[in-house]
Amino acid sequence: MERHTTLGEFIIQNQKDFPYAKGELSSLLSAIRLAGKMVNQEINKAGLAEIRGKAGQENVQGESQAKLDVLANDMFISTLKDRGEICGLASEELEDFLVFNEEKHKNANYVVLIDPLDGSSNIDVDITVGTIFSIYRRISPVGTPVTLEDFLQPGINQVAAGYLIYGTSTMLVYTTGNGTHGFTFDPGIGSFFLSHPHMKHSESGRIYSINEGNYVHFPQGIKKFIRWTQELNEEENRPFTSRYIGSLVADFHRNMLLGGVYLYPTGTTSPKGKLRLLYECNPMAFLAEQAGGKASDGYGRVMERIPTELHERAPFYCGCKTEVEKIEWFLNEEKTN
Numbered sequence: 377m378e379r380h381t382t383l384g385e386f387i388i389q390n391q392k393d394f395p396y397a398k399g400e401l402s403s404l405l406s407a408i409r410l411a412g413k414m415v416n417q418e419i420n421k422a423g424l425a426e427i428r429g430k431a432g433q434e435n436v437q438g439e440s441q442a443k444l445d446v447l448a449n450d451m452f453i454s455t456l457k458d459r460g461e462i463c464g465l466a467s468e469e470l471e472d473f474l475v476f477n478e479e480k481h482k483n484a485n486y487v488v489l490i491d492p493l494d495g496s497s498n499i500d501v502d503i504t505v506g507t508i509f510s511i512y513r514r515i516s517p518v519g520t521p522v523t524l525e526d527f528l529q530p531g532i533n534q535v536a537a538g539y540l541i542y543g544t545s546t547m548l549v550y551t552t553g554n555g556t557h558g559f560t561f562d563p564g565i566g567s568f569f570l571s572h573p574h575m576k577h578s579e580s581g582r583i584y585s586i587n588e589g590n591y592v593h594f595p596q597g598i599k600k601f602i603r604w605t606q607e608l609n610e611e612e613n614r615p616f617t618s619r620y621i622g623s624l625v626a627d628f629h630r631n632m633l634l635g636g637v638y639l640y641p642t643g644t645t646s647p648k649g650k651l652r653l654l655y656e657c658n659p660m661a662f663l664a665e666q667a668g669g670k671a672s673d674g675y676g677r678v679m680e681r682i683p684t685e686l687h688e689r690a691p692f693y694c695g696c697k698t699e700v701e702k703i704e705w706f707l708n709e710e711k712t713n
């Protein structure tokens with residue numbers, strides 16, 4: 377049986393793909409890999425250790441934090457800070473960004489934005505959760521303290537993005553702009569092995585993922601799209617199948633493998649959408665586009681939105697190109713009527 381390539385070997389083999397790489401991005405990805413293994417270990421024993429349930433505090437989003445949210449956040453911050461490749465980090469769990477300005481960080485070129493544990497409300501009920509990360513080159517001068525502008529870059533500036541999915545198996549999926557590749561963790565060996573090279577969205581799919589409990593709050597265009605998916609049309613392979621896990625990483629990963637589209641529209645409870653542009657939309661959009669899919673805010677490429685604040689939200693439609701374009705069509709039809 378052919379031996380699979382490890383994540384470390386893959387990164388080195390593709391070192392040339394990293395812009396301006398002097399091994400920094402490789403080292404940064406290996407730090408993320410290490411932190412992912414540590415979080416994975418904690419998640420797998422959540423039911424045993426006293427790390428389930430609420431941490432008794434709220435994050436900047438006003439959401440009550442699970443103990444594992446805090447644990448995962450701390451693990452990624454300490455592991456990434458340990459390396460000298462990043463000069464700052466922003467986390468969905470923290471109000472403000474962190475400045476890393478020890479001696480070892482003074483020549484650092486990169487910043488990381490992270491959602492340390494996405495879908496964490498699912499942990500106590502043993503449903504798949506994930507970590508999402510996004511990496512940019514700093515735009516402020518090297519050697520100076522990182523600034524807010526380094527984090528408020530459009531998604532098109534990302535140099536790398538990815539997620540860890542803690543599911544029936546644990547995987548790390550990432551892109552540096554040369555395709556989207558998936559690595560499966562072998563706990564017996566303690567390494568990630570290349571299991572899904574060049575992951576691809578099919579042109580069209582027949583799964584739609586949305587929380588239909590919010591139907592009354594959806595824009596008319598989204599209501600029309602949902603009704604469209606439910607009409608009988610054998611030629612267009614309809615009706616669709618509804619699959620919604622309540623964990624973006626899990627829904628995204630299944631839709632990329634099986635063909636589908638994920639929707640989180642605006643609504644009265646979330647007038648700008650619920651998902652965070654910097655920590656969720658942009659990294660998943662980068663991965664989707666690199667896999668031949670599409671990621672839209674309903675009217676345009678979500679990665680072209682210019683962020684104005686760290687925790688801003690955006691409507692998010694992501695997956696197979698055909699269905700994302702159908703959603704845009706319905707929303708634009710509503711706009712022009």
Ligand code: P6P
Pocket residue numbers: 494495496587622623624625627650651
């Ligand atoms: P709702 C998790 O909080 C998350 O950000 C995504 O992972 C998930 O898809 C969505 O929110 C679930 O939101 O409102 O359907 O519970």
